[in-house]
Amino acid sequence: MSSREAPPAFHVMAKPSGAACNLNCAYCFFLEKERLYPGSDLRMSDEVLEEYIRQYIQAQQVPEAIIAWQGGEPTLMGLDFFRRSVELAVEYAPPGMRVSYTMQTNGTLLDDAWCEFLNENGFLVGLSMDGPRELHDAYRVDKGGRGTFARVERAARLMQERDVDFNILCTVHAANAGHPLDVYRYFRDELGVEWIQFIPIVERVNPDGSTLLQQGDTVTERSVDPAGWGDFLIAIFDEWIRRDVGAMFVNIFEAAVASWVGVGAAMCIFDATCGSSIALEHNGDLYTCDHFVEPDYLLGNIMQTPMLELVASEKMRRFGEDKRDMLPRYCRDCEMLFACRGECPKNRFARAPDGEMGLNYLCPGYKSFFTHIDPDMRTIADLLRKGRFADDIMGILEEQEKDLQKAFMNAGRNDPCPCGSGKKYKHCHGRG
Numbered sequence: 001m002s003s004r005e006a007p008p009a010f011h012v013m014a015k016p017s018g019a020a021c022n023l024n025c026a027y028c029f030f031l032e033k034e035r036l037y038p039g040s041d042l043r044m045s046d047e048v049l050e051e052y053i054r055q056y057i058q059a060q061q062v063p064e065a066i067i068a069w070q071g072g073e074p075t076l077m078g079l080d081f082f083r084r085s086v087e088l089a090v091e092y093a094p095p096g097m098r099v100s101y102t103m104q105t106n107g108t109l110l111d112d113a114w115c116e117f118l119n120e121n122g123f124l125v126g127l128s129m130d131g132p133r134e135l136h137d138a139y140r141v142d143k144g145g146r147g148t149f150a151r152v153e154r155a156a157r158l159m160q161e162r163d164v165d166f167n168i169l170c171t172v173h174a175a176n177a178g179h180p181l182d183v184y185r186y187f188r189d190e191l192g193v194e195w196i197q198f199i200p201i202v203e204r205v206n207p208d209g210s211t212l213l214q215q216g217d218t219v220t221e222r223s224v225d226p227a228g229w230g231d232f233l234i235a236i237f238d239e240w241i242r243r244d245v246g247a248m249f250v251n252i253f254e255a256a257v258a259s260w261v262g263v264g265a266a267m268c269i270f271d272a273t274c275g276s277s278i279a280l281e282h283n284g285d286l287y288t289c290d291h292f293v294e295p296d297y298l299l300g301n302i303m304q305t306p307m308l309e310l311v312a313s314e315k316m317r318r319f320g321e322d323k324r325d326m327l328p329r330y331c332r333d334c335e336m337l338f339a340c341r342g343e344c345p346k347n348r349f350a351r352a353p354d355g356e357m358g359l360n361y362l363c364p365g366y367k368s369f370f371t372h373i374d375p376d377m378r379t380i381a382d383l384l385r386k387g388r389f390a391d392d393i394m395g396i397l398e399e400q401e402k403d404l405q406k407a408f409m410n411a412g413r414n415d416p417c418p419c420g421s422g423k424k425y426k427h428c429h430g431r432g
Ligand code: SF4
Pocket: 268, 269, 270, 273, 274, 275, 276, 277, 289, 290, 291, 323, 343, 344, 345, 346
């Protein structure tokens, strides 16, 4: 296997229970992955666990290692598995290395004992929740088809009581995309969380009708539509930028600030290249990405080949650089490329206006969102460069709004509208 130089640090998402889950969310791209391991009990053995922790920690040439657990539903492994994982991390971490832990969960199995463990070991938990009850329950159902909202909300309350650090991972799909402010305000005002990750659901329908692989150029009816995704982000952004900067943290807005400031976006979808979401299956199989757990993207098995060698392989390098090298011309000419980077390759199955294939399905949404936030992002970047705080923008916008209202009051019916639309006032804000 030809290889490149190993990176000094990399991120792995480990799936100790493979694709197994106690729920049956309609859009889950992982449930079908059980088909990749027929007959397997889908449980990470002690041997794989120890090998993973040892190899991963020893490969990190930085002072911090992050052990990230995902699913399927990782809590199905039971608490003892995670107690052992922490023991092993402590055992293998060299002096001076800080180990931190994250876990993505549907929350339904969390109880007092779990919360005590998560709190004691400083886990950062990502709780999957799609908004208030009707929106959450549209697709997030259990094996009996029952909505899971009450159980997930209970988990959030329990974590708040027990001081477990958690954020929300909210997928955006056909059912909740049309209700951006209901979703956002529920998390902010009712649940009382500060960190939200929004993830668009784009399920590609494979030629055999399944959604197992990243193949096919049509999507399921549950998928978010491109314009709807842009509108969802814009509606929340408009509320956030006026009242919540510095108090609420939304993954895509934080990434945008970083892009406009000119530092890394900290979200792989907005990075120039891929490679920061490597996935480890329960049996030690290592895949190029969490979204490409499929045979063509298997790097090897860490029980046979050292993880570092797999991460440094030519196959991994190619996968990472393809994200940049396969961009269609339409993206390369796009003014928003610095922020969007063509988003995730798994969504690049649309045709660009010039006919070239490989445009991101969500492009219209991203284009309108990034274009919409550009003026405010420039202001924030400017504030930060001057050593001021990002949340100063809220005062600036408030002043601008007052000035605009004054200008409306003084505008004549045939004057250009003060909003800058280019229309006459009587045909714009002065209508009626
Ligand atoms: S394929 Fe998508 S999810 Fe995977 S690393 Fe690349 S951008 Fe991230």
